[in-house]
Amino acid sequence: MQLASLHHAAIICSDYARSKDFYTRILGLRVVAENLRAERQSYKLDLALADGSQIELFSFPSPPPRPSRPEACGLRHLAFAVVDLDSNMASLQADGVAVEPVRVDEFTGRRFTFFADPDGLPLELYEMNP
Structure with missing residues (x-):
């Protein structure tokens, strides 16, 4: 396959x-x-x-409702690739969306953050190299 x-x-x-x-x-x-x-x-x-x-x-x-926290079995989150993490975070915050502090992927060194949709579904922004 x-x-x-x-x-x-x-x-x-x-x-x-x-x-x-x-x-x-x-x-x-x-x-x-x-x-x-x-x-x-x-x-x-x-x-x-x-x-x-x-x-x-x-x-x-x-x-x-679907359990999300504590971590439930099944799909954990959706991740969106972005080129500029900071500008995307600022855009979300300008629209009143709470964004978690930036983290760094310990394996790739790339930066990412989480936020949630209106139902609390975890969404991720994952910064890709330009």
Whole structure:
């Protein structure tokens, strides 16, 4: 088997309008498609990053909370590659998003930080070489 790349990650949100605003306005993801699935009382919003990878944002009525802390088994976080960590952190902070202090990856020497989406999903900014 030879996997080519990550196509998408799917996220279920508790407040569709709030999460749509966060992922489009604050994170700057481009809307590819938005569909109401009336039979499921659910929206499906396809969002694209600059490299073509996507996030599918779903809404469902009253989704159960997913444990995140202490560390639960399963997907831990989503990481976004950035060229300039400091400017991206400043942009998040200007929009009122709390950002953790910068850490350094002990194996690569690259800087990174964490923040959360409106439902507390851990998101990471990982600085790549320019």
